[in-house]
Amino acid sequence: xxxxxxxxxxxxxxxxxxxxxxxxxxxxxxxxxxxxxxxxxxxxxxxxxxxxxxxxxxxxxxxxxxxxxxxxxxxxxxxxxxxxxxxxxxxxxxxxxxxxxxxxxxxxxxxxx
Amino acid sequence: xxxxxxxxxxxxxxxxxxxxxxxxxxxxxxxxxxxxxxxxxxxxxxxxxxxxxxxxxxxxxxxxxxxxxxxxxxxxxxxxxxxxxxxxxxxxxxxxxxxxxxxxxxxxxxxxxx
Numbered sequence: 001x002x003x004x005x006x007x008x009x010x011x012x013x014x015x016x017x018x019x020x021x022x023x024x025x026x027x028x029x030x031x032x033x034x035x036x037x038x039x040x041x042x043x044x045x046x047x048x049x050x051x052x053x054x055x056x057x058x059x060x061x062x063x064x065x066x067x068x069x070x071x072x073x074x075x076x077x078x079x080x081x082x083x084x085x086x087x088x089x090x091x092x093x094x095x096x097x098x099x100x101x102x103x104x105x106x107x108x109x110x111x112x113x
Numbered sequence: 114x115x116x117x118x119x120x121x122x123x124x125x126x127x128x129x130x131x132x133x134x135x136x137x138x139x140x141x142x143x144x145x146x147x148x149x150x151x152x153x154x155x156x157x158x159x160x161x162x163x164x165x166x167x168x169x170x171x172x173x174x175x176x177x178x179x180x181x182x183x184x185x186x187x188x189x190x191x192x193x194x195x196x197x198x199x200x201x202x203x204x205x206x207x208x209x210x211x212x213x214x215x216x217x218x219x220x221x222x223x224x225x226x227x
Contacts (some may be wrong), residue, residue: 017129034215043117043220044156044204090156098169101206101216103156 002027002093006104012091013085014052015111019063019078021107028073032094034101035065039087047089050074061085086111115139119205119219127227130194134222138207145188146208146216147180151201159203162188165227193224218227 004025013019025031035047042082055067061084065076074091091104118137124144126132138145147159159178164185173180177196182188192199202223206216 035220040213044120044206044218046215049215075192098161099149099208100146100157100161100172102158102171105155
């Protein structure tokens with residue numbers, strides 16, 4: 001079954017610095033990959049997704065992710081962190097055959113002024 | 114368009130009581146999913162409806178959990194009787210037939226069993 005790994009439950013980043021959240025997946029078939037964000041007291045919001053086509057995917061709020069098949073990765077980046085980026089971020093993969101989403105453990109991002 | 118709506122947003126109940134969570138998906142979305150996040154753990158799949166039929170309920174933890182989707186519209190998830198370990202955030206999501214469009218999640222119901 002497909003799965004994702006997110007390391008480092010808490011990530012601290014200075015305001016204005018690069019945000020980098022790592023996601024590695026395991027899949028025996030071409031994966032559909034997603035990043036979701038959960039702001040405090042809100043639901044899960046889709047940041048971006050990769051299904052087919054261009055491997056560099058741009059999402060909302062200045063985030064982007066690059067699908068690298070050779071590295072089985074789908075890391076999320078944002079060039080310059082903003083205070084409003086403080087949230088929890090989840091990488092997810094659709095499991096082939098049953099359309100379930102398998103989530104990583106999430107990264108709680110703290111932005112330091 | 115309206116998003117996925119869940120209520121209540123919070124529920125605190127005593128062990129042994131019954132709680133019913135409700136999810137209203139986006140209109141026209143045939144697929145409806147329930148997920149749960151227990152504190153400190155990953156978000157886990159519970160079950161999947163296609164219209165009114167249960168496509169996959171392999172993630173349901175035990176027979177204290179009962180999900181329904183009458184008429185293929187809204188869904189309910191009942192926990193009876195609730196146990197302490199049922200505490201967590203229950204998310205509902207819906208998607209069109211083509212999952213390439215991704216899932217839209219509701220805001221979740223935070224269930225606390227005391």
